[in-house]
Amino acid sequence: MLFSRRALTSVLLVVLSAASQTQAANYFHGVTASNSAPNSGSYRCRTQAEWNNLANTAKSNGFSSLRILGFDCNGLELASSAARTAGITVLAGIYFSGTVAANLVQINNEVQVFRAAVGKYGAGRYKGLTIGNEANDNPGLIAAKVADVRGYLRSIGINVPVSTVHTWVAVRDNPQAFCIGDFVGANAHAFYDGNVVGNQAGSFLFNTVIPSLKRACPGKPIIIAESGWPSRGGKNNKATASTGEQYASMKSLNCAAKNDRSISVYAFEADDQTWKGNDNERSFGLFGKVKFSGDINNAC
Template sequence: MQILAGIYFNGPVAAANGQIDTDVLTFQNAVKTFGVDRYVGLTVGNENSDSPENIMNKVGQVRDILRGAGINTPVSTVHTWVAILNNNLFCNGDFVAANAHAYYDYNTPADQTGNWLIHNVVPMLRNTCPNKQIMITESGWPSAGNVNGAAIPSLENEASSLLNLNCACRDDRSVTVFAFEYDNSLWKGTDVERSFGLFDNDIPKLEYNGDILAHC
């Protein structure tokens, strides 16, 4: 198994500097334990609210620390695909890491999730950040919550969404896509945000071989 590791923090970079630097040391120790080949990348922040300048400056500092320690793991940050399109400073990491959920696009139904992502979102990211590796770090569908135009949360639509996502990824194998997410996040504030999990309290919500990994 290969891992995209992440350093998560809330609030401005300046207030989290100590935590981030501690987590960089934790990552260095993990590389020593499990080997550099285990990690496809390291992200610093996920949809963080600080300025692009501050976030990317910290990404550069983390990269310099790792390079000084002889670790060449690619380093970037994660943001929404719209935020990246709106500010190409987010292109300055070693790769582009974008969260892109078709549910939040008013016009996209569940069974078009992958087509929307691969044939709409990815080309726009490539146009904004040419010659950069693209990673889609979150893409999924909620099984509960409010209807958003053509986007209807349900367990059936979550399965349909992930099947279409899996199938559409065949069209561009250069893009790494991470299905979101392993387990329902019951600590979050709305039914939609709580219900993206493939599992609910470690109990499977979907059948992999019958739903998500069915023949395309």
């Protein structure tokens, strides 16, 4: 069959358009979210409607998971419900301040909250469960509690992966403790290195942080539970907090993540949390400032 030049041109344009759409993607696995509503001068619990909006925003921007850091504010229930509606997963985190021993009752109670959530939403809703986020305790004691929770959940038939999350430096320096979970959970912010600018954030994560974690914990799956850049506040040596640098860092991280899909990276964080202590900490928020769909997702 013979085609006219116009028909061939139309077919070619359709093919090129389809190829372009296929290449456009968000290579972050998920986004970390506070249980507090955005831009609140004081800590205010997100409502179910706000969680629903957040989960839908994450999904529409190409993220497939939400990470929550704690179960306060009924966060596990509300986030799980929102995630189910949006068709995404949850990386659930039991947060405690201080030592494992001082928080043992809280941790054990929240393991039961997680058990109930799995019964309601199914184990497949959960990317994993973390016990502590940068917990200020002896690494060995944190590791022992991770093993205890994991053993208990396995004994009742819940096979959701269990670990803890700490800074990537702490994981690198304490592999005997932080590599015992089902995965390695690490926070890695190029801004706090001080020698990196925004468009080098992806290289820093995948050429410095990830190789260090792989050497420390060979063969373990790796989840980067936080990686972001502030849009306001003081400089950290070469690192400048600005909207431009935040955008550059997200673009760099997304493109770098494309090249190693074995690593799950969670962007930090969903929205500005103005109750925090300084402008750097308050301004990591992404939605409403950084455009993923149709922009960053098309960059690589």
